[in-house]
Amino acid sequence: MSKSRINIILFVLLALSLVGCAKPPTAEMDNAIAAVTRAENDPDAIAYGSSSLARAREALSNMQAEAGAKRYDGAKTYAQEAINAADRAIADGKTGAQRARDEAATLVNGARTALTETEKNITAAKGVKNLGLDFDGISQDFNSAKNLVDQAQGSLSTGNYPDCVSKSQSARSILGNIDTKISQASIATSRKK
Known part of the structure; x- marks a missing residue:
């Protein structure tokens, strides 16, 4: 085998091992759960920001599904989406109230x-x-x-x-x-x- 072919195989194996070692975005996921919980416990967000709260819950569910499937980039994206939607629900709640x-x-x-x-x-x-x-x-x-x-x-x-x-x-x-x-x-x- 040629040296370049061995280098390619080693590079592919290294890349695969790094992908297999990826870790879930625990901090982002915890922040998303906390943000959605905060919005769910805000009576104004429930009364006047229900559509944003629904989007936050949906993003949280998608985040958990992505994390369960070990697609951590997707989980991280949905975590941020859940945080943004939860914050929006609280803001909508204040405005609506x-x-x-x-x-x-x-x-x-x-x-x-x-x-x-x-x-x-x-x-x-x-x-x-x-x-x-x-x-x-x-x-x-x-x-x-x-x-x-x-x-x-x-x-x-x-x-x-x-x-x-x-x-x-x-x-x-x-x-x-x-x-x-x-x-x-x-x-x-x-x-x-």
């Missing part, structure tokens, strides 16, 4: 304003003779709306934004119905004159 908080605050403040306006309308309607309104029923509805607004404020304070939005919208609906009743009764009374 801020947006939800702002929306909830706007709705509860709008409901408080509507509460004040409806209270003025009720007071004005009580001053009109022969309006034909059930003021006891209106008072009960108004108190229900007021309680909903108070509950919405409490939900806003505790960070339960979906509940705050729901209660604020319900209160606005009740107040809108009261205002409609007063308006219709006023129109009907003015037509009788």
Whole structure:
């Protein structure tokens, strides 16, 4: 055998032995697992960053499959992908929570304003003779709306934004119905004159 042929065979054997000795990217994989766990334990990431969290979980699963198949370069790539997606889920969660908080605050403040306006309308309607309104029923509805607004404020304070939005919208609906009743009764009374 020629010397160059022996060198080629030795080079191939050396390369194969080095490939066989490759080690899994343990640090990167541990970091990926920690990042995904952090995102999975972040309530805002779960609520508002779910698509990024799903990508992080998928990358983590792919990382583990690649490591199991001893394709460590692929495992390392998926580990970094999982870390990036988990970080994105947390960032999306913070952004989404801020947006939800702002929306909830706007709705509860709008409901408080509507509460004040409806209270003025009720007071004005009580001053009109022969309006034909059930003021006891209106008072009960108004108190229900007021309680909903108070509950919405409490939900806003505790960070339960979906509940705050729901209660604020319900209160606005009740107040809108009261205002409609007063308006219709006023129109009907003015037509009788």
